[in-house]
Amino acid sequence: MEVVHYPVMHREVLENLPIPEGDSSILIDCTTGEGGHTSLFLEKHPSLSVIGIDRDSEIQKKAIERLSVYGERFHPVNAWFNDYLKEAPSDFADAILFDLGISMFHYVESERGFSFRTDEPLDMRLNSKSGMSAADIVNGYSEENLADVIYKYGEERYSRRIARAIVERRSEKAIESSAELAEIIRLAVPRDYRYGRIHPATRTFQALRIEVNSELDRITPALEEAMRVLKKGGRIAVITFHSLEDRKVKWFFKEEAARDDSRIRILTKKPIVPSEEEERENPPSRSAKLRVVEKI
Numbered sequence: 001m002e003v004v005h006y007p008v009m010h011r012e013v014l015e016n017l018p019i020p021e022g023d024s025s026i027l028i029d030c031t032t033g034e035g036g037h038t039s040l041f042l043e044k045h046p047s048l049s050v051i052g053i054d055r056d057s058e059i060q061k062k063a064i065e066r067l068s069v070y071g072e073r074f075h076p077v078n079a080w081f082n083d084y085l086k087e088a089p090s091d092f093a094d095a096i097l098f099d100l101g102i103s104m105f106h107y108v109e110s111e112r113g114f115s116f117r118t119d120e121p122l123d124m125r126l127n128s129k130s131g132m133s134a135a136d137i138v139n140g141y142s143e144e145n146l147a148d149v150i151y152k153y154g155e156e157r158y159s160r161r162i163a164r165a166i167v168e169r170r171s172e173k174a175i176e177s178s179a180e181l182a183e184i185i186r187l188a189v190p191r192d193y194r195y196g197r198i199h200p201a202t203r204t205f206q207a208l209r210i211e212v213n214s215e216l217d218r219i220t221p222a223l224e225e226a227m228r229v230l231k232k233g234g235r236i237a238v239i240t241f242h243s244l245e246d247r248k249v250k251w252f253f254k255e256e257a258a259r260d261d262s263r264i265r266i267l268t269k270k271p272i273v274p275s276e277e278e279e280r281e282n283p284p285s286r287s288a289k290l291r292v293v294e295k296i
């Protein structure tokens with residue numbers, strides 16, 4: 001199925017990341033995905049160039065194709081955003097955007113086991129050429145380590161029961177597919193939890209994905225570098241999708257703004273959230289939060 005990612009809070013993002021007109025300006029889109037936000041920026045600001053980062057080369061191919069109409073104004077970079085920003089020059093970007101996490105593409109098209117609703121190899125790597133896959137973790141971590149990951153990154157209250165069930169099953173046979181893992185989890189949790197508001201595997205799958213890609217560990221170093229890379233008067237906007245991400249972003253900005261030699265002003269005392277209309281049209285946007293700061 002062909003899925004086009006719906007750019008979350010696109011109106012709010014465009015409004016809160018003003019771009020100086022008339023001069024050649026630069027936006028770094030740290031999470032380009034299929035290029036939804038980037039295309040809107042390129043369309044709205046004719047003198048803007050976008051450096052579009054994504055670690056996933058498959059989704060990046062889609063962005064390159066979609067944005068080819070903008071020619072040289074779109075520069076794709078295949079890298080982790082924290083690595084790219086570390087090497088980038090100081091004071092050169094007019095705006096920096098992070099739309100954290102993964103895209104609908106990953107759940108629906110990538111065939112890398114991000115979704116518990118389909119039966120796919122348990123991979124979950126954004127950079128599928130290196131590093132541990134979700135199957136390596138599920139079949140290789142100790143029971144205690146697995147439980148810790150599921151608890152810490154999934155905030156899953158049945159983490160110990162789930163880790164125990166995984167270890168029991170893998171002692172018979174390695175766990176290789178997303179459907180297999182989802183079923184192990186479903187059977188490991190209490191009956192009423194099985195039929196709760198969300199699928200009982202939701203939190204464990206989130207935890208594995210975060211662990212596989214070291215997602216949370218990349219946020220603070222990237223924000224630190226982003227402040228250096230940004231021009232004075234430029235803005236950083238960050239969209240998060242769950243409380244673990246949002247807490248990191250919120251505390252980083254709060255602590256930075258409180259320093260005597262602070263480099264930023266927080267523009268969103270409370271995060272911006274999607275309108276009711278957007279939530280209705282695009283239910284996954286429900287949990288999104290947008291925070292914006294300006295470099296002073």
Ligand SMILES: C[S@@+](CC[C@H](N)C(=O)[O-])C[C@H]1O[C@@H](n2cnc3c(N)ncnc32)[C@H](O)[C@@H]1O
Binds near residue numbers: 006215
């Ligand atoms: C939520 S999607 C972004 C969607 C995009 N804003 C759009 O409108 O199409 C996040 C994207 O960032 C990529 N990504 C996530 N974490 C990353 C990281 N640390 N470094 C580089 N790319 C990352 C994912 O591969 C995914 O394509």
